Amino acid sequence: MQNANTGRAEHLITVNGEQRRVSLRPADTLLYTLRDELGLTGAKPGCENGDCGACTVLVNDVPMKSCLLLTMEFVDQDPPRSVETVEGLDGAEVQRQFLQHWAFQCGYCTSGFLMLVEGLRRQRPEANRDELVDWLRSNICRCTSYAELIHAVEGVLERERGAAPASDHPTPVPPTR
Amino acid sequence: MHAVGQSVARKEAPNKVTGRARYNGDVTPVGTLTAVIVPSPHAHAKLRQVDVEPARRMPGVVAVITGQDTDPMCGEVLEDRPPLARGTVRYHGEPVALVIAHGEAEARAAARRVTIDCVPLPLVATVEEAVAPGAPLVHPELGAYRRAQPPVVPKPRTNIADHAKIRRGDPTKGWAASAVAVSGHYTVPQVDHAAMETRSARVEILHDGRVIVQSTTQAPFEVQKLLAQSFHLQQGQVIVDVPLVGGAFGGKAAVQLEVLAYLASRAVNGRPVQLVNSREDDMATSPVGIGLVADVKLGATRDGLLQVAELSFLLDTGAYADSTPRVARAICSECTGPYRVEHVRCDVYTVYTNHTYATAFRGFGHFPLTFAIERTMDRLAATLDMDPAELRRKNLLGPGDRTPTRMMLTRSTLGNPQTCLDRAAALLAGPAAQPIGPHTVRARGLALFWKTSSSPPNAISGALVSFNQDGSVNLSTGTIEVGAGTKTTSAQILAEQLGIDVNQVHIHTHINTKVDPEHWKTVASMSTFMAGRAVMEAAEDAKAQLKSVAAIALKCAPGDLSVGQGRVFLTADPRIYVTFSDVAHGYSYPGGDAVGGQIMGRGSYIMRHLTLLDEDTGEGHPGPSFTVGAQGVEIDLDTRTWQYRVVRAVTVVDAGRAINPAGARAMLQGGMCMGIGLATREGVLYDRDGQRLNDQLRTYKVMRAGEQPDAYVVELVETPQIDAPFGARALGEHGLLAIPAAVAAAVSHAIGRPVDHLPITPESLWKLVRSAEAVQ
Structure with a gap:
């Protein structure tokens, strides 16, 4: 049911397990639809070119850059293709580990990294350090040193594999006088 | 109870791991128009004609503007920059026109229809070329520019915008005393801040005279002053509102998009207009x-x-x-x-x-x-x-x-x-x-x-502390949360000074020049020092007020009292005390009559002896x-x-x-x-x-x-x-x-x-x- 003037039409999309009605142009990206139509602003535009990963969401458990996806590929599907955003995470281990390891500063890239790591946990819980670093290379963080992020991911995967949880508090740095 | 010296998690952290932390681009009111920049395709050229008519006729376009002689010149130190190019373009990516439309897609489509007719000028490609004799001039009018914030020493008829120097001692003596001399020649290229959040600004000019600015700036009070000065407004008319900022690294201390968004809003009768840099704009058009x-x-x-x-x-x-x-x-x-x-x-x-x-x-x-x-x-x-x-x-x-x-x-x-x-x-x-x-x-x-x-020697910072009835406190400072954790640091300082848990200190990460005290700019790693000093003073002010109300309740002189652990107590006998909540909103006698009022501490810092x-x-x-x-x-x-x-x-x-x-x-x-x-x-x-x-x-x-x-x-x-x-x-x-x-x-x-x-x-x-x- 396309409007001849605007090129827009109504469709159904399922995000975070909720079915929503959206009005689309064929050229709308999933990032645009999530943010501007559905109010899910956790996914961020950083480059709209696939370079930075701030817009990463999960599609059927696989991290994807929503700035490179057309929303049309996700609407009116049966069964619906599962789209998950950071707003769909609820007390996930990855969120806890990011907090514990100071894995963010400004927070702008964080939603994308969280979804990337959640995808890694679901896809490759046995990933070793080299592999998890490879995964992290798809996204950019300009604030942290990456060591914090890597520690957080190791924490997530250890938890997933049933290892003992790490301490709840970051270790303060002892001063030298 | 100590808050200072503890690795307290940043206050806004839970929102940052749930996607609920709001940045400037996350909330766009319905009806906001979108402006996009038409960048210069040349690095140095004389503008002959900028034809915007085909763009104006595109669907969804409300207005297209170009550089006007009446627009103010911009520049923090030296006013050398027209907000939109006027007569000459001086870098590849310089804003030449703004297209204002109902949506980004419409605006970008129209922007491609703007044609820029210009004559190339000789390029000044390096600083060495720029200072060589006979170099083409980037600013032939350099001598005429207003000096907005001296000291600045431009050299007219050259490419030198400023010469700063140190002359200490006598180098001739130094060389005479030296047995060895070494020299080196070094180059460092320009670099990009590449904050993950690109710069953006939204401006609405209301009919009551207020100008509402929402921006990713590190310097909201600078934006306020600059817009007021450029457009002949009272500072109070300009209200700058800044949510969390997604990284800045100095690049968001420059005022650029706010002026462009103001010009765009002015061109459409004050309607709200947003200008959001694409990554390419952010790297090539913004500084x-x-x-x-x-x-x-x-x-x-x-x-x-x-x-x-x-x-x-x-x-x-x-x-x-x-x-x-x-x-x-x-x-x-x-x-x-x-x-x-x-x-x-x-x-x-x-x-x-x-x-x-x-x-x-x-x-x-x-x-x-x-x-x-x-x-x-x-x-x-x-x-x-x-x-x-x-x-x-x-x-x-x-x-x-x-x-x-x-x-x-x-x-x-x-x-x-x-x-x-x-x-x-x-x-x-x-x-x-x-x-x-x-x-x-x-x-x-x-x-x-x-x-x-x-x-600047007169850089200022302020802090306001207000008490809630339950004895918890609200802290307001003018620093921006760009990722450095400044709000949490200030909360720790206040908690320590009042002897309360840092969780009893409530901050906000969304700064508004109308209500928050001024902080010069969130730059120079100065937030802990300057805002911290203001917070210390505000805490002292609040403590004095707490003591004066508690002195009435406890029938003693304020000087007999101390403050700590959420209480005001007799220094000589801490068993005799009132809690913060007993006096935060006035002290009530058993009959219901009351004295005092809300405890509100203020602190103000200005740089000393600079x-x-x-x-x-x-x-x-x-x-x-x-x-x-x-x-x-x-x-x-x-x-x-x-x-x-x-x-x-x-x-x-x-x-x-x-x-x-x-x-x-x-x-x-x-x-x-x-x-x-x-x-x-x-x-x-x-x-x-x-x-x-x-x-x-x-x-x-x-x-x-x-x-x-x-x-x-x-x-x-x-x-x-x-x-x-x-x-x-x-x-x-x-x-x-x-x-x-x-x-x-x-x-x-x-x-x-x-x-x-x-x-x-x-x-x-x-x-x-x-x-x-x-x-x-």
Whole structure:
């Protein structure tokens, strides 16, 4: 049911397990639809070119850059293709580990990294350090040193594999006088 | 109950891991129009005609505007920049027109229909070309520009927007006392801030005269003043509203999009208009960080005691001066590095080129300055055949010494560079270079930094503390949360002063100039110091009020009372007390009648005893204190491919006192990672026509996971700055300052030749070795 003037039409999309009605142009990206139509602003535009990963969401458990996806590929599907955003995470281990390891500063890239790591946990819980670093290379963080992020991911995967949880508090740095 | 010295998680952290943290682009009111910039396709050209009519006729377009003679000129220091190009374009990407439409898609489609007819002008491609005799002029009208914030010393009929200098002692005497002289020539390219959130601004002009600005700025009060001045408004009419900011690194202290969004809103009868940079706009149209070319000469005795320094810096400010003259004075202030030099001559020129214009970048000129001075110290060490750490140790500044601006140092203002150097040298002990495999060399490099704020002498910061009825408190400061954790630090300081849990302090991360007290700008790593001082005073004010109400309730003099642990109690008998909640909103007698009122503390800080640098000698007092530190790296370099990796990075910094140790460490480590990026890959690139080549994150390379060192070693020395909150020194920028110099030192050791140009890529090393071999 396309409007001849605007090129827009109504469709159904399922995000975070909720079915929503959206009005689309064929050229709308999933990032645009999530943010501007559905109010899910956790996914961020950083480059709209696939370079930075701030817009990463999960599609059927696989991290994807929503700035490179057309929303049309996700609407009116049966069964619906599962789209998950950071707003769909609820007390996930990855969120806890990011907090514990100071894995963010400004927070702008964080939603994308969280979804990337959640995808890694679901896809490759046995990933070793080299592999998890490879995964992290798809996204950019300009604030942290990456060591914090890597520690957080190791924490997530250890938890997933049933290892003992790490301490709840970051270790303060002892001063030298 | 202690809040200071604890690694308290940042207050807004739970929102940042749930996608609920709101940034400027996350809330766009229905009905907001979108403006997009039509950028200049040329680096230097005379505009003949900008034809916007085809764009105006496109669907969804409301207005298209171009540069008008009536628009104000912009520029923090020197008013040299029209918000939209007028007559001439001076860099590739300069805004030429704004298209305002109902949606971004419509606006971008229309923007492509704007045709720019122009005649190319000769290009000024480098700072060296710019200062050569007979160079084409980027600003023929330089002499006519208004000086908005002196000191600034433009040289009309040249490309020199400003000349700042240090004249201390008599270099002739210094050279006479010197047995050895070394010199070096260094280049550092312009760099991009590349904050993950691009810059954006939204403006609505209301019919009651108010101007509502929502922006990603680090400097909301500067935006307020500038818009008021440019458009003849009262400051109170301009309301600037800033939510969380997604990284800034100095790039969001420049005022650019706010003026454009104002012009756009004005063109559509004040309707709300937003202007959101694409990544390409953010890199090519909005300002970058300065590049420079440096020539440094040092003279020393045979024992390695520095006698004289002569330095010349050409700062690549691109097409417009923006804050570069202030960066120039910051470079002057610390031009010798943290070393004792009696005779100093330093010239820092702000030079126009046809590059993207430049503004502050994390460190305010100190990473390129540190690169130039530390590389020359390494040359001197090599000439003297002396250990580089030992040479530095011999020349370190100490209490009683004077800086290049003749500021007398104390232990409090300087901190302890000696301990920083000794610890870093110990952590990097080992040969300068050694083979660790058939084609692998491990090498080490060390460098020192120092920095003060170089803030205006009248920079201010305020804090307001109001009590809730339950005894918890609300804290309002004017600092922006760009990721540095400033709001949490302020909350910790207040909690400590009031003796309450930090969870009892409620902050907001969304700043509004209408209600929050002014903080100069969230720059220069000055938030902990300036806002912290204001918070301390506000806490004292609140405590005095608490005591005066409690004195009535407890039938005693206010002087008999103390405040702590959420109570006001008799100092002589703490069993006699009232809780904060008993007096926070007035004290009620058993019959219901009440005295007092809401407790509201206020604190206000202004910089003390700072002065502008003298135009002729550079004498002055540029900041309240210094942060000193030593940094070093270990690298592994492949002698076949010239590829190398930083495997270990070390920072030892005098933090004064870490208010939040884990936060301080995170800040420093993040800076170190950025420093490695600057050393190894970052740099703005232009082609022969001045066209920007790398305006995307796939072509402008920043660090990614896996490229960081295997180990970050961060140690904090704690020499209190006695007038700072709990002794805390500035730390926000410092993690990166000496890293590029340390990387260059290590690479130089590895290949046996001095490496003097950033970034240091395998290709640049291959060329360096090849050209050196060709000479032989």
